[in-house]
Amino acid sequence: MNIEARKISFIEDVLRVSDEAILGKLEHLLKAEKKKLLDRELHPMSVSEFNEMIDYAESDIKNGKLTSHDDLKKHFQNN
DSSP states (O other): OOHHHHHHHHHHHHHHOOOHHHHHHHHHHHHHHHHHHHHHHOOOOOHHHHHHHHHHHHHHHHTTOOOOHHHHHHHHHHO
16 A cells, blocks of 8 residues: 555544544644654754855855845746
């Protein structure tokens, strides 16, 4: 069974749940697992990484590699 079929089957099972306690446990589990996933994907930036990004941005500014706020607004208004 592929992931899409498993999702549909799971949703159908959840729709048949009439016990609030079970539904609460499922909600809690889903929230906890989503948080774990997010925590794995996001990690704090080190001070050296932060300073490197600043240096890179300042280099872009010096080399004229920037877009003004007005130009950016015009770009998105036209698209």
